[in-house]
Amino acid sequence: GEEQGLQGSKFFDYSPLQATMAFVLDGGGEPGEIIIQSPCQNEIEYIAYGKSAHAGINPEDGLNAIHLVSQALAVMPSGRIDEETTCNFGVIEGGTARNIVADVCRVKGECRSLQRTKLDKLTDQLVSTFQDEVAKRGGRAEVQVTFLYPEIQLDEDHPVVQLAIKAAEQAGLQPVLTSTGGGSDASIINGQGIPCVNLGIGMRQVHTTNEYILIDDLVKDAEFVLKIIALATEEA
Structure with missing residues (x-):
């Protein structure tokens, strides 16, 4: 899954494949949604080192790493940067006991953008600000x-997109071209040189304990996939 960095599709052996296009069923939109844009992403781990000391006897001899991190994060960009770019700090870990000045603190974060140049620029800003x-x-x-x-950046007239549009129409679905801020196996497959779109399958309340999908949408998904297979076979 995305949370672990799409490890399954990364370690898959693509060398035997002769595929000219691919389709992934991992979009949160309605059946018929065709995702043609999705972001690149950097995972970033920040570590601050201070100096331990007893919090009640000689705190002035210590340097609190948790405090260092909090002061750095306070001036670093976070959340929605622009319409194509986001940044997040998701995990903070530091210290060993309440009465010890923490000598180390770690932050796990990420940034992502639809544009590689924006990703690189934001990453450089985050790294340099934290270090400084x-x-x-x-x-x-x-x-x-x-x-x-x-x-992923696919044009509407790309063959894989056109096939998905035609298949959706034949399955009685309304094709909708869209972008997403999430990653999927489609990102890795595209990176392997196989044009790939991610398809909406009707997932609802995604990434919550109430996540679900309607049976009717599962049926629509199956019909959509069958039309894709039939059209791809005709064009082969």
């Missing part, structure tokens, strides 16, 4: 950036 804010307060910073997956 920690360093000027006497701490030491480490930042590790991992590129998780590439962006």
Whole structure:
């Protein structure tokens, strides 16, 4: 899944495949939705190192890494950056006990954008700001950036998009071309040189404990896939 960085599709062996296009069933929209744009993403781990000390006896001898991180995050961009770009800090871990000045604190975050240049620019800003804010307060910073997956940018007239549109219409669905801020196996497959669209399947309340899908939508999904297979066979 996206949370683990799409590891399954990353480690799949694509060398035996002769496919010229692909389709992934992982979109949160209604059946008939065809996702032709999705973001690239960087995973970023930030680490601040301070100095431990007893919190009640000699706190002035310590340097609180949790405090260093909080001051850095306070001036770093977060949330919706623009219509194509987002940033998030999702996990903070630090310290060992309430009476010890924390000497290390880690933050796990991410940034993503539909445009690679915007992703690179935002990543550079996040890294440099964190390093500068920690360093000027006497701490030491480490930042590790991992590129998780590439962006998808497909034109409406691309063969894989046109086939999906035609299949949706034949299945009695209203084709809707759209973009998403989420990643999927389609991102990795496109990165392997196989044009791929992600299809909406009717998932509802995604990423909650109430996530569900209607049986009627499952039937529509199956009919959509059958039309895709039939059309692809005709054009082969």
